[in-house]
Amino acid sequence: YKGGNDERIIIPFYSGKKQLVAFQGRALSGNTKLRYITIKLKKNAPKIFNFDNVNTSKTIYVVEGPIDAMFLPNAIAIAGSDVPTSVDGFGYDFVFVADREPRNPEIVKKIANMIDRKYKVALLPESMRGKDINEYILNGFSTSQIVQMIDRFTFEGLQATFQLKMWQKI
Numbered sequence: 444y445k446g447g448n449d450e451r452i453i454i455p456f457y458s459g460k461k462q463l464v465a466f467q468g469r470a471l472s473g474n475t476k477l478r479y480i481t482i483k484l485k486k487n488a489p490k491i492f493n494f495d496n497v498n499t500s501k502t503i504y505v506v507e508g509p510i511d512a513m514f515l516p517n518a519i520a521i522a523g524s525d526v527p528t529s530v531d532g533f534g535y536d537f538v539f540v541a542d543r544e545p546r547n548p549e550i551v552k553k554i555a556n557m558i559d560r561k562y563k564v565a566l567l568p569e570s571m572r573g574k575d576i577n578e579y580i581l582n583g584f585s586t587s588q589i590v591q592m593i594d595r596f597t598f599e600g601l602q603a604t605f606q607l608k609m610w611q612k613i
Contacts, residue, residue, distance in 0.1 A: 449475045454509045456522070457495040464488035467509065467522060479508075481522055489527040492520040502536045504593065505562075511540075511576035514586055515593075525553065531560055538597050540565040542575045545611045554607055563599040566610040567592055 451468035458464050465488065467481040481490060492509040497517050504518040505526060512520035521527070526539065539557040541564070544550045557564050571592060573579045579589050598606045 451480070454492065456490055456492050456509075458485075458488055459494055461495050465490050465522075467492075469510070479522075489529050490522040491527070491530070492522060494519050499533075499535050502538055504565075504590075505537050505539045506576055507542055508575065508577070514576050514580050515540075515590065516586070526557060526560075526562070528560075536563075538563045538565055538593065540567075540576070540593055543567045543569075543571060544574055551607065551611050555604075558599070558603045558607065561599070563597050564603050564607070565593045565597045566603075566606050567596055 449468075450471045452471065454467045454469060455463055456465040456467065462485075464485040465481060465483040467479055467490075470478050483490065493512050497503050497519055501517050504512075504515045506512050506515065506518055506520050507522075509520040509522065512518040526537075530537070539554070539562045541550055541554050541557075554564050554566070571579055571584070571589075572582045576589060580586075584592075596606075
């Protein structure tokens with residue numbers, strides 16, 4: 444990356460064995476070419492933020508960005524919107540909470556992929572006012588309100604497929 448002197452928050456990514464596997468620099472201002480820069484230290488390690496701190500016997504919320512994960516209990520972030528297939532066989536109770544962008548074909552495609560992979564998905568309503576967890580917090584929702592909405596609007600299987608079709612028509 445050859446950019447300016449961007450001020451960034453550095454966010455570490457640890458493996459389940461507490462080894463640093465990557466870090467991400469998030470720009471603090473909107474005046475930069477790249478909002479996120481992620482550097483992997485271990486080539487084959489998945490970019491999963493907070494995986495070293497989750498309780499795998501409880502529901503794990505899967506969000507896109509590390510800052511979103513910081514607002515939810517027992518959450519991980521995948522540093523983007525692609526959940527690595529390496530986690531599919533873990534057998535954990537994952538709920539994929541995509542950004543609320545029902546008109547974005549890429550987001551809809553990724554949610555459909557998660558449904559096909561047998562994940563639960565949260566399809567949050569327009570009343571949430573915002574596109575992601577961070578914006579919900581900025582718009583005055585509490586963490587408990589957000590978790591209640593996620594739990595209320597979580598679907599799986601055929602019901603998830605149907606709800607996704609309805610959601611993208613919003």
